[in-house]
Amino acid sequence: xxxxxxxxxxxxxxxxxxxxxxxxxxxxxxxxxxxxxxxxxxxxxxxxxxxxxxxxxxxxxxxxxxxxxxxxxxxxxxxxxxxxxxxxxxxxxxxxxxxxxxxxxxxxxxxxxxxxxxxxxxxxxxxxxxxxxxxxxxxxxxxxxxxxxxxxxxxxxxxxxxxxxxxxxxxxxxxxxxxxxxxxxxxxxxx
Amino acid sequence: xxxxxxxxxxxxxxxxxxxxxxxxxxxxxxxxxxxxxxxxxxxxxxxxxxxxxxxxxxxxxxxxxxxxxxxxxxxxxxxxxxxxxxxxxxxxxxxxxxxxxxxxxxxxxxxxxxxxxxxxxxxxxxxxxxxxxxxxxxxxxxxxxxxxxxxxxxxxxxxxxxxxxxxxxxxxxxxxxxxxxxxxxxxxxxx
Numbered sequence: 229x230x231x232x233x234x235x236x237x238x239x240x241x242x243x244x245x246x247x248x249x250x251x252x253x254x255x256x257x258x259x260x261x262x263x264x265x266x267x268x269x270x271x272x273x274x275x276x277x278x279x280x281x282x283x284x285x286x287x288x289x290x291x292x293x294x295x296x297x298x299x300x301x302x303x304x305x306x307x308x309x310x311x312x313x314x315x316x317x318x319x320x321x322x323x324x325x326x327x328x329x330x331x332x333x334x335x336x337x338x339x340x341x342x343x344x345x346x347x348x349x350x351x352x353x354x355x356x357x358x359x360x361x362x363x364x365x366x367x368x369x370x371x372x373x374x375x376x377x378x379x380x381x382x383x384x385x386x387x388x389x390x391x392x393x394x395x396x397x398x399x400x401x402x403x404x405x406x407x408x409x410x411x412x413x414x415x416x417x418x419x
Numbered sequence: 420x421x422x423x424x425x426x427x428x429x430x431x432x433x434x435x436x437x438x439x440x441x442x443x444x445x446x447x448x449x450x451x452x453x454x455x456x457x458x459x460x461x462x463x464x465x466x467x468x469x470x471x472x473x474x475x476x477x478x479x480x481x482x483x484x485x486x487x488x489x490x491x492x493x494x495x496x497x498x499x500x501x502x503x504x505x506x507x508x509x510x511x512x513x514x515x516x517x518x519x520x521x522x523x524x525x526x527x528x529x530x531x532x533x534x535x536x537x538x539x540x541x542x543x544x545x546x547x548x549x550x551x552x553x554x555x556x557x558x559x560x561x562x563x564x565x566x567x568x569x570x571x572x573x574x575x576x577x578x579x580x581x582x583x584x585x586x587x588x589x590x591x592x593x594x595x596x597x598x599x600x601x602x603x604x605x606x607x608x609x610x
Contacts, residue, residue: 276535278495281474284485294475294488304469308499310508313540315501344467349504 258322258357258364261403262307268402275407277309277316303337305345305352311407315350317342318406322357328383329356331376339376342369351410355396358386365393366409449513449548449555452594453498459593466598468500468507494528496536496543502598506541508533509597513548519574520547522567530567533560542601546587549577556584557600 262279269275283303288296305319319342321333334354345352352369367384371392375384394409453470460466474494479487496510510533512524525545536543543560558575562583566575585600 270535273535273538276532276539276541281472283472284475284488292489294490295486297475297485297488298483299485310506310536310539310541313505315504315506317501341467344461344464345501347464348467348501350467350501 258320258355258404261398262320262355265402265404265406266307266309269407274402275309275311275316277307277311279307280304301335301337304341305338311351311410315345315348316410317345317350317352318355320355320357322359324359325383326358326360326386328385329358329389330383332382339373343373346370346373353406355404355406356389356393361386363389364396364398364404365389366396366406367393449511449546449595452589453511453546456593456595456597457498457500460598466500466502466507468498468502470498471495492526492528495532496529502542502601506536506539507601508536508541508543509546511546511548513550515550516574517549517551517577519576520549520580521574523573530564534564537561537564544597544600546595546597547580547584552577554580555587555589555595556580557587557597558584 259279266275266277266279269277280302283300284294284297285300286294286297288294305317307320308315308317310316319334319338321329323329323333342352346369354367354369354372355364356367357364367389371388372384375388375392394413396404396406396409398404450470457466457468457470460468471493474491475485475488476491477485477488479485496508498511499506499508501507510525510529512520514520514524533543537560545558545560545563546555547558548555558580562579563575566579566583585604587595587597587600589595
């Protein structure tokens with residue numbers, strides 16, 4: 229059953245068997261979990277949410293082949309899409325830190341983008357996984373911005389997540405059901 | 420004045436002087452026009468809409484440098500974002516054809532994506548420029564899908580645009596004011 233879930237849907241590359249054996253669910257990356265979650269939402273006609281391609285600066289190409297290029301730092305968040313007509317926008321990050329989420333994980337450009345999305349009434353949040361604790365949180369973007377404005381700290385302590393974020397437990401499809409958090413929290417639906 | 424508009428905002432690469440001299444506004448690509456339009460919307464706090472990065476498959480990289488990669492065909496449309504809390508999604512295409520817009524300009528994956536976005540109540544459309552005629556149209560996505568469902572033709576005749584689309588005249592900021600079309604058309608706002 230776990231294997232079925234991990235392989236869902238077929239278009240996503242399967243992790244190597246060794247990885248499954250060694251780490252089980254905990255070994256799956258957050259990005260992987262979100263990809264299969266978004267595929268599930270798409271296939272079941274629940275929402276249309278994609279990870280954006282990584283921005284790349286092409287320096288040199290020979291016909292269709294790119295022979296010199298580099299990754300650019302993103303100016304927006306990684307994920308966006310539509311749910312019930314509303315604009316959904318989020319960034320997903322993992323940390324191995326056990327007590328806090330280091331804010332240098334998020335580019336200043338991304339913070340600006342998040343503020344803009346809030347201003348325009350998009351539904352915006354972070355999904356943060358503390359890999360060592362095997363805990364995944366949905367932190368509403370306004371709570372992120374509140375923290376940054378009111379603190380000098382360069383990381384958000386776990387206690388802030390416990391108080392202000394929603395934990396999302398991994399489960400069978402959808403793996404990381406972040407839309408449920410949106411549905412259940414009127415504060416978010418009112419935005 | 421035209422020069423000021425063309426250079427707005429500074430972060431966009433200026434076209435060469437020769438190009439301005441030879442072609443004036445008509446020489447500007449639709450993508451360029453939409454980039455400065457979206458920058459204008461962003462700077463004036465009207466909407467947050469971006470062109471997605473082109474998806475690239477990296478085959479080989481040496482540290483941060485990509486040395487072998489190729490462009491992948493897109494599975495979604497190129498532009499999306501948020502306007503008044505609503506999800507905006509569109510594709511922009513130019514054609515040199517004077518009488519019709521060839522449908523092979525749009526990938527089957529993109530058609531599927533457009534249908535999905537409509538299902539989920541996103542505001543979705545095509546922006547099509549007939550470069551030889553210097554005409555730019557906003558074609559609501561439902562009109563695109565209607566055409567595909569009810570016609571065997573492999574191109575949409577210009578007359579269909581005249582009857583079912585909204586012409587957008589190029590002007591000073593914003594250059595291609597597609598949000599005005601959304602504002603003015605209740606049918607679109609009701610979605």
